[in-house]
Amino acid sequence: MSSVGIGQRPQNRKQQIVKVVWTGIWLVYLSAPVSDLVHGGHSTGVVVLGWIGLIAFVLWYGALVFRTGRGEHNRLVLGSLGALATQAAVLSLTLGREWLVLFVYVAIAAGAALPLRWARLTIPAVAAVLTTVALIVPGGKAYLAGLLIPAFLGGFAMTGVRELLRTTIALREARATVAQLAANEERLRLARDLHDLLGHSLSLITLKSELAGRMLPDHPEKAAQQVADIEQVSRQALVDVREAVTGYRRPRLAGELAGTQVALTAAGVRADLPVEPDLTGVPEESESALAWALREAVTNVVRHSGARRCTVELLRRQTLDGPVLELSVEDDGSGGSAGSHGNGLTGLTERLEKAGGTLEAGRVRHGFRLVARVPLTGAEAGADAADDPVGSGA
Numbered sequence: 001m002s003s004v005g006i007g008q009r010p011q012n013r014k015q016q017i018v019k020v021v022w023t024g025i026w027l028v029y030l031s032a033p034v035s036d037l038v039h040g041g042h043s044t045g046v047v048v049l050g051w052i053g054l055i056a057f058v059l060w061y062g063a064l065v066f067r068t069g070r071g072e073h074n075r076l077v078l079g080s081l082g083a084l085a086t087q088a089a090v091l092s093l094t095l096g097r098e099w100l101v102l103f104v105y106v107a108i109a110a111g112a113a114l115p116l117r118w119a120r121l122t123i124p125a126v127a128a129v130l131t132t133v134a135l136i137v138p139g140g141k142a143y144l145a146g147l148l149i150p151a152f153l154g155g156f157a158m159t160g161v162r163e164l165l166r167t168t169i170a171l172r173e174a175r176a177t178v179a180q181l182a183a184n185e186e187r188l189r190l191a192r193d194l195h196d197l198l199g200h201s202l203s204l205i206t207l208k209s210e211l212a213g214r215m216l217p218d219h220p221e222k223a224a225q226q227v228a229d230i231e232q233v234s235r236q237a238l239v240d241v242r243e244a245v246t247g248y249r250r251p252r253l254a255g256e257l258a259g260t261q262v263a264l265t266a267a268g269v270r271a272d273l274p275v276e277p278d279l280t281g282v283p284e285e286s287e288s289a290l291a292w293a294l295r296e297a298v299t300n301v302v303r304h305s306g307a308r309r310c311t312v313e314l315l316r317r318q319t320l321d322g323p324v325l326e327l328s329v330e331d332d333g334s335g336g337s338a339g340s341h342g343n344g345l346t347g348l349t350e351r352l353e354k355a356g357g358t359l360e361a362g363r364v365r366h367g368f369r370l371v372a373r374v375p376l377t378g379a380e381a382g383a384d385a386a387d388d389p390v391g392s393g394a
Helices: 013-039 044-065 074-095 097-113 116-136 141-215 220-249 253-266 284-305 343-354
Strands: 270-272 309-319 322-331 358-364 367-375
Touching: 013 044, 013 074, 013 097, 044 074, 044 097, 074 097, 074 116, 097 116, 097 141, 116 141, 141 220, 253 270, 253 284, 253 309, 284 309, 284 322, 284 343, 284 367, 343 358, 343 367
Parallel strands: 270 309
Antiparallel strands: 309 322, 322 367, 358 367
8 A cells, every 4th residue: 555654654665755745735835935936027146046945945844844743852843943934034024925925834844843832832923923024024914814824723733633643653552562462461371271281280190100110110010000090191181282272273253253354344345244243142162163154254255256345144043943143144246156165165064064053155146145054052042032133233
């Protein structure tokens, strides 16, 4: 993407060009000084000096604006603004009222380069200097009303932009910190779980191995019993580790829905998704099967369908076999052949059948539709109404 995010510096030449062009658009209001140099009837020497002064002013202004939000020393910025205001005053007093517009840029630079507590004083000060110079320059009073309002609005608008940049950068840093803390917490949880699962088993294996080593010369039968116990403990530890890993790898519907939103948006597909699904009464195995179904369906939409819109629905239905939770994924793309299922859908069918569910997939009138159903259990399922949406539509 070529756009520059708020609070981010350009990362490549293309983004730098975009930012320069966007900033340069506002220099169109310098048309009055440019017109004065071209058609004002000044002597050649005055025109040359005027162009030099205008170019120096623009470069100085650009340097201040591009420093927005970078935390430089405020006194240095104030000195730079003073130099910029002096340039505007000298050019206005020597060349005429058309140059008073430069003070608007001084006010904008003050709002962009100074924190709010300083800008609240600096911008009115620039307006006061503008008023003084306009009263001195012949005909400047007629321009004063049309320049004071843009100076105030532009200056204080840039203070808002600066605060937005600062807040955005702080928010981005906070998100990175939260993500790092979440990763650290997950590592600690994994470490605790592994310690709880394997600490006792490995300690017991070590102890029994030492006992078997001491018993082996004189009591081989007892040593054999210790070895048998070691085998049993190690097998149980292996089962515990496999169950723990399976739990870590088991997908959840809430997480898959969030991932679906990101994947479809990145692919340029409009996503209509349920939010905050209520999974009361849904067994973990059933939820995991639906999460796998959602992942497979969205993968097919992104890779093969060429769709522009994808709708995901999660409904509770009452069937002859009992209450079920139904996941429907429908897109408006080309889909695939309704009569041939790939390896992904075949494996998904087997996974759903293992959870007691079913899978339907095929072409519909305007695209492709996948429907996965899993049974509900528990007292909550029996109280569910038919065709009850799980969560609200987004």
